[in-house]
Amino acid sequence: MPAFDPWDPYRDLRFAGTREHPDYGTCFIAEGRILVEDLLEAGRAGRLKVISVAATTSAAAELRDRLPAGTDLLTMEPAALSELAGFPFHRGLMACAQVPAPPPAPALRAARRLLVLPRLYDSENLGLLLRSAAALGLDGVLAGPGPGQWTRRTVRVSMGAVWRIPVWRAEDPWALLADWKAAEPGSEAVAAALTPGAEEAHAWRPAPRCALVMGPEDTGLDARQLACCDRAVAIPMASGMDSLNVAAAGAILMFQMAGSGFTGSRRTP
Numbered sequence: 001m002p003a004f005d006p007w008d009p010y011r012d013l014r015f016a017g018t019r020e021h022p023d024y025g026t027c028f029i030a031e032g033r034i035l036v037e038d039l040l041e042a043g044r045a046g047r048l049k050v051i052s053v054a055a056t057t058s059a060a061a062e063l064r065d066r067l068p069a070g071t072d073l074l075t076m077e078p079a080a081l082s083e084l085a086g087f088p089f090h091r092g093l094m095a096c097a098q099v100p101a102p103p104p105a106p107a108l109r110a111a112r113r114l115l116v117l118p119r120l121y122d123s124e125n126l127g128l129l130l131r132s133a134a135a136l137g138l139d140g141v142l143a144g145p146g147p148g149q150w151t152r153r154t155v156r157v158s159m160g161a162v163w164r165i166p167v168w169r170a171e172d173p174w175a176l177l178a179d180w181k182a183a184e185p186g187s188e189a190v191a192a193a194l195t196p197g198a199e200e201a202h203a204w205r206p207a208p209r210c211a212l213v214m215g216p217e218d219t220g221l222d223a224r225q226l227a228c229c230d231r232a233v234a235i236p237m238a239s240g241m242d243s244l245n246v247a248a249a250g251a252i253l254m255f256q257m258a259g260s261g262f263t264g265s266r267r268t269p
Contacts, residue, residue, distance in 0.1 A: 009096040010054050012086040016152045024098040028150035032091040038160040039095050043068035049098040059092040099150050103166035109183040111139035114211040118173050120146035127157025128247035134161035136258045144173040191229035198232035206257050
């Protein structure tokens with residue numbers, strides 16, 4: 001068997017998903033200074049295993065003292081790094097890390113503020129929703145089939161939320177949602193849907209234990225899925241618009257969902 005080339009995880013990244021490493025199994029790629037620095041901090045704290053950092057020659061010097069133990073530092077000139085990645089790469093830094101173990105299944109029941117995504121199609125929407133869920137203090141995300149949590153685009157757009165918030169994945173998230181509801185009386189699943197009888201978002205008062213269910217980008221939630229939810233909430237539209245992008249709508253509703261229980265700082269990135 002040929003020796004493993006440490007540059008291999010960084011090749012042809014434009015549409016990259018996860019990568020396989022002979023020693024660490026499934027790995028993901030993070031790109032850009034802010035994201036890589038956040039990843040390195042998680043690595044130094046022992047929350048993630050960072051395998052390597054790929055840096056332009058000018059960016060490498062200031063990283064040497066910030067690498068977690070056992071992390072390789074790979075350097076390359078900018079033009080060569082762009083050729084390796086398969087697109088013009090101007091961010092100076094990339095990193096490869098081991099995909100962490102999924103959160104334990106029983107821990108889902110402990111979530112009090114939950115985002116449920118039965119089906120999505122777009123990696124960037126998933127990344128944006130994960131970023132909002134983490135920033136607004138939700139306890140976790142339950143996701144069904146759709147784009148990978150650890151694809152390059154999802155990781156990049158999430159700005160590190162993929163390793164900050166628990167994400168439970170299942171082919172049938174509805175069964176897990178039903179189990180979550182049954183774990184505590186008074187729990188409710190609320191559909192985000194522009195349906196007759198839906199509550200307007202500004203007047204919505206979520207239950208103390210609440211799951212917000214967002215449908216896919218094209219069709220939203222169908223009648224059978226709406227029947228699995230206890231009520232619906234909608235964001236009123238103006239200027240003749242019929243809907244918002246799922247990630248934008250999710251951010252608005254999750255802010256309303258966080259309500260008085262939100263304890264984050266007011267600093268914005």
